[in-house]
Amino acid sequence: MGKKKKCIGLIFGGCSNEHDVSISSAKTVFQAFNSKINKQRFKVKAFYINKYGDWLDSDISEQILINEIENNTTKTQGVFNQEKINFLDGIEFQNVDIWFPLLHGFNGEDGSIHGLLKFTRKPLVGCGIIGSALGMDKILMKTIFSNLKLPQVNYLVFQNEDLNDQEVKKKLTREIIKKLNFPVFVKPSNSGSSLGISKVINESEISQALEKAWGIDSRIVVEEGLEVREIECGIIGNSQLLTSEIGEVKYESVWYDYNSKYNLNNKITIPAEIDSKITKQIKEIAIQSCRTLNIFGFARVDFFLEKSSNKIFLNEINTIPGFTKKSMFPMLWKASGLNIEQLVAKLVDISLDL
Ligand SMILES: Nc1ncnc2c1ncn2[C@@H]1O[C@H](COP(=O)(O)OP(=O)(O)O)[C@@H](O)[C@H]1O
Ligand SMILES: [Mg+2]
Numbered sequence: 001m002g003k004k005k006k007c008i009g010l011i012f013g014g015c016s017n018e019h020d021v022s023i024s025s026a027k028t029v030f031q032a033f034n035s036k037i038n039k040q041r042f043k044v045k046a047f048y049i050n051k052y053g054d055w056l057d058s059d060i061s062e063q064i065l066i067n068e069i070e071n072n073t074t075k076t077q078g079v080f081n082q083e084k085i086n087f088l089d090g091i092e093f094q095n096v097d098i099w100f101p102l103l104h105g106f107n108g109e110d111g112s113i114h115g116l117l118k119f120t121r122k123p124l125v126g127c128g129i130i131g132s133a134l135g136m137d138k139i140l141m142k143t144i145f146s147n148l149k150l151p152q153v154n155y156l157v158f159q160n161e162d163l164n165d166q167e168v169k170k171k172l173t174r175e176i177i178k179k180l181n182f183p184v185f186v187k188p189s190n191s192g193s194s195l196g197i198s199k200v201i202n203e204s205e206i207s208q209a210l211e212k213a214w215g216i217d218s219r220i221v222v223e224e225g226l227e228v229r230e231i232e233c234g235i236i237g238n239s240q241l242l243t244s245e246i247g248e249v250k251y252e253s254v255w256y257d258y259n260s261k262y263n264l265n266n267k268i269t270i271p272a273e274i275d276s277k278i279t280k281q282i283k284e285i286a287i288q289s290c291r292t293l294n295i296f297g298f299a300r301v302d303f304f305l306e307k308s309s310n311k312i313f314l315n316e317i318n319t320i321p322g323f324t325k326k327s328m329f330p331m332l333w334k335a336s337g338l339n340i341e342q343l344v345a346k347l348v349d350i351s352l353d354l
Helices: 019-033 058-065 112-118 129-136 138-147 166-179 203-214 276-292 328-335 340-351
Strands: 006-013 042-049 098-101 155-158 184-188 198-200 220-224 228-237 241-250 267-269 297-306 312-318
Touching: 006 019, 006 058, 019 042, 019 058, 019 340, 042 058, 098 112, 098 340, 112 129, 129 138, 129 312, 138 155, 138 220, 138 276, 138 312, 155 166, 166 203, 184 203, 198 203, 203 220, 228 276, 228 328, 228 340, 241 276, 241 328, 276 297, 276 312, 297 328, 297 340, 328 340
Parallel strands: 006 042, 006 098
Antiparallel strands: 155 220, 184 198, 184 220, 228 241, 228 297, 241 267, 297 312
16 A cells, blocks of 8 residues: 655745745645656645735645636635734644645745744754744844854845935945945845845945835845856755756846846856865855755755856855745756656655655
8 A cells, every 4th residue: 555645735825025926836846746656645725814914824825737727816805814823723734644734935035934834843944943944034143154264245234224314325425335335235134035125336325225125125235346256056865965067157146136037047057166175165154054044955055156256255155945846946956867746845855854
């Protein structure tokens, strides 16, 4: 007799500015679990969280994944309304064996979903609360990387500042000009997909960029901008972390902003054409940085390679990387010998410590 199929609880959507990306990622993962080979081992129960934070039942959620209904329309809104204290009432999750949270950005990737799921006492794909929270917060992530003396671009941190006050804005502008060279990148500490980020080339643009970032998060990072190649490395594993091949992404725009991230004309090269010594160094830093932040399961570690000096800078770790067919993470693993069907099955095995 065959073994009982494992039920994967796929959580997607979410109250985040990366809601739509999450749906695309979940569609890919859903298909991969429903492939001929994986169907023998797994079944999927879908859990869609709409933009308002309401959890929708599995039938509606699955219909979104197979395009039968449009996501987040009024039809799906308020099925479980926010005022309900027991917001999971009506959500059937007893049969789930393993959670697969695919929520990008805040209210998910930041550790909140990991905290909630912990109470179900079921394993999950990905890391825990601490790693997720640190991976999402650029200020804390950078502070820890600085302590480890990992190579990073020069940066400043602004928090607890009232940007409604013109004098405060002037003070911050003076500090940026004094301590960093243009161009600079102004970023919300918590966001993703480049949302809220501006590339600033002179003093006159600083104020607007600060406001844009502040609109997303009152904690802001300002970084010295370099002319860079963008290099990414996948990791999977538990007690032992494995690195994928290294990839490079080239885009048509000036920097890797929201639109260019989801532009199908991007050129991805795997393995990236870089010196083998640098490749080795990138893989080592990828593992070291994940270990330090307690990140395991799966993640994508992003680097900058400065064009003029060929120096590496650690940019960030994404603990729930994009998972669409065109996303770097599955492509890196495909080039490393795991196609998408094998990859999702492997991630489940890792979560079960198999
Ligand atoms: N210091 C920098 N130098 C050059 N480009 C940068 C710098 N910081 C950010 N960028 C550009 O902005 C993009 C998004 O920045 P990132 O910090 O990775 O934000 P997100 O978490 O939204 O992906 C990068 O992929 C890169 O193209
Ligand atoms: Mg990034």
